[in-house]
Amino acid sequence: MNEKEIQKTIEALKGKSIDMFGKDFLLTWEKSRDELDATFIVASALRALREANVSTKIWETGIAVSNFRDNSTRTRFSYASACDLLGLYVQDLDEGKSQIAHGETVRETANMISFLTEAIGIRDDMYLGEGDTYQREVAKSLDEGVKAGVLPARPAVINLQSDIDHPTQAMADFLHLADHFGGLDQLKGKKIAMTWAYSPSYGKPLSVPQGIIGLATRFGMDVALAHPEGYDLIPEVVALSKKQATASGGKFSHSNSMDEAFKNADIVYPKSWAPYDVMQQRVPLLHANDSAGLKDLEKKCLENNAKFKAWECTEEKMKLTKGGKALYMHCLPADITDVSCKAGEVAATVFDRYRDATYLEASYKPYIIAAMILLCKAKDPAGLLKDLMKRGTKRSMI
Amino acid sequence: MNEKEIQKTIEALKGKSIDMFGKDFLLTWEKSRDELDATFIVASALRALREANVSTKIWETGIAVSNFRDNSTRTRFSYASACDLLGLYVQDLDEGKSQIAHGETVRETANMISFLTEAIGIRDDMYLGEGDTYQREVAKSLDEGVKAGVLPARPAVINLQSDIDHPTQAMADFLHLADHFGGLDQLKGKKIAMTWAYSPSYGKPLSVPQGIIGLATRFGMDVALAHPEGYDLIPEVVALSKKQATASGGKFSHSNSMDEAFKNADIVYPKSWAPYDVMQQRVPLLHANDSAGLKDLEKKCLENNAKFKAWECTEEKMKLTKGGKALYMHCLPADITDVSCKAGEVAATVFDRYRDATYLEASYKPYIIAAMILLCKAKDPAGLLKDLMKRGTKRSMI
């Protein structure tokens, strides 16, 4: 984008009715369409500004907390990149190195880490029924801290993956789709297959498929959810997606057939996850550190998984899609047959063809996260972006 | 504070006779009253500047080392926040990931991490007789490094908790007291009860109570130290506190009665710690990694602790204080009865009433740490603060 195009992008923000200031970004379905659109616009503007070598450093000093309760590579780097892009220093809350084990409450920790903090990114995806709850408890504690005059400002809580949603992933995926298809409005009527896929591992969170169906149904798409019998997502999220599909003038189908879902699809997103009820059974075992119980559950699940090896995104399956050329998507890392495992989610030849596309897909995440932080913190995001352009500080002297 | 008030605060610095440049901040009792006052003033000025959205970034680039030899949440975040506030990048010296195990000397490590370093924060509180010694060895090594022309400048060593003192905690606590009571001079004659309290855990460092009595006795306060028989602090620190109390026109009492200490107190600070002689016995066991010996010691201590469950800050105890309304303080996390443990240091209802106050108390720490660094590094701190105001760079564009 040249300067004029960036300005036009920023102008587009003005027509949007947004009420994000002082709030968090936890679930996409808590945000209005205008707010989602605003997030895409700000992300695009930030990317364009960086590519035009304009510094988007909004803060001279300030802390961004990261709290990863599960492993992470790409989200960790995306979050660090996003925060640095805005001028924030990332301080990791490593619960193993902290005194939290001393019996400190969430309320207390949330305040203790927030005196000079602008944003708190949290990944908590392993414990069904708990991740989102934890994030809200942090958010509530921050509200109380501000109200009590303990905190000078309200840090924004950014969901970096919970048990329910993975909004930074889903939003990045959809900015990728918007760019790929020539705009968000081009998604209307497009068919997206969000399907389970076989994996030799188990216990993968439900948040990605839930995030995708929860977001795709906002844009009038034809959303086909498919998985083997028993591999259900959280029922409430499926119900919500159905309702959203109707409201946005789209469709929502739910089947046990990968072929059905792939048929004539414009986009396919084949990805493994653990069944809802297994995730439920796993929570008390994890809490009890019951390794024998966990092993039993794993064994049972892997045996069950093995019945569904046919749920692989092969060349044959791809042929079912629109013109055989659906866009393949994945949040990465994918289980690639004969590459990272013997049998996996996707055939090597299919993945190879779409490798760059999946990398590009991932490249949107830092900007999406930065946009979320910016929108939660800035009263006048359009004005702020204009100020950045006007200031014109070079990001790099090179 | 408005601009004029900040200027007035900075002016107050001019009357103080301070000799902190090029030195460290290890023990409050090594600093003159003027130097302590200067630290409070600079901390307040930095806080006010930040609240007025004035950037206090003194360094464009520069490293601040953190070395946590014990777990930490609030001090870790306070240190990171303080360093970021001044423009420093925190690099953690994680001894587990370093080559220090290869037999590297303190002298060598101290120099190796300091070529571009402005400050080194160290927590070393577990080993009685060693933490402060280690910090001084680092400091001495830095002196030698500067003298030998190896280091371009002397990084300031900041004690983030040693076996003897916890100055960033105690100083933050007292800035809180000054703000609460309307000025440091208002503390004269006020009674502060620094008492032991029951905890179901053991081995808590002595540095907090020592830091409090070592600092409170500088301000002409009526300091009441109380603990069960056998739960002594380091005798030299108690002796020093007595002397300081006399010198500052205050009082110092030392009893084995919580009630005695609470009686008519303006401030209470009930907090568990391990007895001095237990901490001494523990050191060789820790060094020898003698887990059986440590378990034995723990068992013996917990049994002994259990005799003193009455040392809890209950509503009844609070009624003994001045008007039943003493200010409750704690460095956090507190062992709260029926919240973080079955029986602990403080009753839930008492803690609840003072929760926000304790959080506010903690909020001073980042500014205290930043002030310590600034005063150790700046020849003309008042001039520097004025320059920051004059420069007027906004901390946040939002």
Place this chain on the structure above:
Amino acid sequence: MNEKEIQKTIEALKGKSIDMFGKDFLLTWEKSRDELDATFIVASALRALREANVSTKIWETGIAVSNFRDNSTRTRFSYASACDLLGLYVQDLDEGKSQIAHGETVRETANMISFLTEAIGIRDDMYLGEGDTYQREVAKSLDEGVKAGVLPARPAVINLQSDIDHPTQAMADFLHLADHFGGLDQLKGKKIAMTWAYSPSYGKPLSVPQGIIGLATRFGMDVALAHPEGYDLIPEVVALSKKQATASGGKFSHSNSMDEAFKNADIVYPKSWAPYDVMQQRVPLLHANDSAGLKDLEKKCLENNAKFKAWECTEEKMKLTKGGKALYMHCLPADITDVSCKAGEVAATVFDRYRDATYLEASYKPYIIAAMILLCKAKDPAGLLKDLMKRGTKRSMI
């Protein structure tokens, strides 16, 4: 250096024919003499600018990735200091905390961490035959990422120690030598003894001695490599060093006598390493996590090491050197007899005499790393350095 001298230093860059832009810094022998000289010049200029309190912050925002596959203290701090000096935020790729175990390919990870990244520093020195290969795989993946339009720019890969070379160490060592002897041209004809030395540990990488002989032979020096029989370096690196010595008008000798090497030496670099074939045997054992096999190998090696306790840099050995006053060098930490071990690489009295010199030697590393990054990223390094001077932002307000 005063301003004029800095300008003169920068001018010296203009005569150099360099082709480093968009590339990596992996092995010194892949770089021309002009490129090595340019690296020394830029490092000296950056150091002088910092000492003159001129900010060398080239980037307002940007990420530098560090990937330490082996422990590190000084290189970790040097890298962090270098990156901060240029304005980059260091994000560590901690493979233990990442999803890399999920079977992610190098290609994928390299792209995922690089969307907003300017430099990637990698230490991978333990696995003979693999470290350099890994670094090149990362580099190739980045090339592909740029080509595919996935990455907006090519991050520079900096070798922070591989199985073959340790260029940031060797280059820092030689900038130290240049300053010590009054210029790089003064090194011509000087004798440097790169010798094995006894250590009670085993498994030390070959990259330091290889780095030293691979670099010293570029400057027309008289390079004497010596080690006990069986303690070979990688044969190809030795062969290359011989060739380079001839090409640069120097000498290269290879013996099994420490005395021979020390005789009349201007510089001695006595340092332990594991024999080449042991390092080779160790790789499959490490991969297999074969702790019994590793213990066996260690035992055998330590027994063999013990035959060569006479390979210690004692006062007697030092007397063999030119006027008994050769410059002692070490990458640190050294195994010092009666200090860090019972019998080691160097006598305590010798080390004591040269302690400050070795610390000074280490002090060049941050600047060498910064220079490498700068030269890989800047099309016009001389122009950039001039711009920094012209901008004249103070690094520190103090």
